[in-house]
Amino acid sequence: MPRSSFLSFRTYSIRRQTRTGTLHDSPHIIPWLASPLDENNARSPRLRQRTDATPIELFYDVFLVANLATFSATHEINNITAVWSYVGFVGIIWFTWLQVTLFDIRFSRDSIFERICKVVQLSAMIGFASAGARFSTNIQDENVWAFKSLSILLSGSRVMLALQYTINLWLIHDKLTTAIxxxxxIIGVLSVTGISYLIMYLTFKPSEPHIWTIWFVLFLFESLVIIAVSNHTEGIELDDTHLTTRMGLLTLIIIGEHVISVTRIVNKMIAGGGWTFASLLHVMGVVATVYLLWHSYYDISPRKHYGKLRQQIWTHLHFPFHMCVILSSEACQILALALDISLKLRYLLETTNFACEEPRPAKGFALNLLNRTISDMEIDFTQSSHEELAIHNVIDGLWNQTNICSGNNPTQSSTYGIKEDQGRFLSGNVTVALFSSMGITLEDPHSTSSEGVQYVKLYLGLLAFVYVYYFVTVGLEMVHFAVFAWLTNRHPRVSYNVIAVGFRMICAMILISQIAFAKNFDLTYKYMTHPIILYTFSLTMLAVLLVDRLLDLLAKPSREVIRQSSTRSTAPMLSH
Incomplete structure (x- = not known):
């Protein structure tokens, strides 16, 4: 049976029987409007129920992730301001996605009108992407247009949803009177927020740099009210919808963004020199984290009705949960690349020390080896031309020296083997070039690229910041897992649920407590340059899953006893 395309106004879903008794597909013209009511249940009208997402719903999800990928490509998380920029922009597209989803899971039926509305919503997502490149936490002269554009897009999205709800109200008002x-x-809420977004267009100016945060007040207002009204209005409840499926699919797609970071890591680490045991260990650490993250989430996904209030909490908690997944993904990528960089710098230090070890090699051999070590790093100097020049100047200076070592006595050799100032200058510029080659850059107007040591300090500060926010985000992810397990009653017995939730909270505290190491720089540096840092979160999730499996095994005997007792109680008594 042929399938209808998005732009086709004809489907082949109706099968009719000919006079000869054979079945054939009869074309069905897509209507201009389609009622959301279940046509097979005329006596007790209700909305049509679906258990799976439609292709157009999944297509809309892809647009959200495309927005996220575009924003990630133009924004680097190198300070707390960048983190809040991520939260702000993702909040805009996430809550817009939520409002569209709340409509689609109940009222979306294939019609020409619905397809036109979907084009408008997809266009809004494209508009978000265009403005996202200039989005930041502060409104300035150069980006005020981005905030005004976002405000217009938010207003248009809500007005379109209000129109869709109005049309569907007209279609069902005579049969589903309880939902009026x-x-x-809901129409009133969307109209009010749509007008509010439009009014905010006039308020954006550099003198009010944070006024855009009012958006989040409106986001929470409209989502809380619409979900609450829906759950307390007979006929349009969310209980029998596939909201859980839609949220789970979005989570899967966002975790898939984590997979994209794995491919980026492989491309940056492996493309030049091929696979090594260390690079394999680093990549597998990220892969294990992605897989166990997926496993941990779907292991506690709702499998039954769990109450209207719990559903509302579960739905809204996905925004901070998704933010933690996104931020930890970016941090994990930086940590993996930092491990690769530290390994290359270790090879560089070993080479410079080898040049001055007894018995000392010939100067030409030692310098050729040093040059080859730097060349084998496959550094892309397109982003660090000044560092490339500085590295060549150091190498040329060493060639012009009679003695390249720091002293005639090997016990007086510096940390770098070669002279202290040259070793520090060389390693500093190589470090900056490696970070730039990996796409990790800094913006510091007070430093120049020739100041290698100064830049190294800045990069070490960046890594310390990434270390802190990585463990904060993964710790918060574990907190969300604990709350999800409590909301969905992962285990059949209350005591087992308490153990499962409590163990997750303990793991969350252990993860967050890792930031205490940041006070000791030497300890933090050793931790960050060891592959175990990439396995910390994955091992924690593995421990949680093993505890859940143990509780499942302990619950099996009690289930069998309950099943046997219920069987005995319902069995007929035989008289002797």
Missing amino acids: KGMVA
């Missing part, structure tokens, strides 16, 4: 008041309330 709730639908009117």
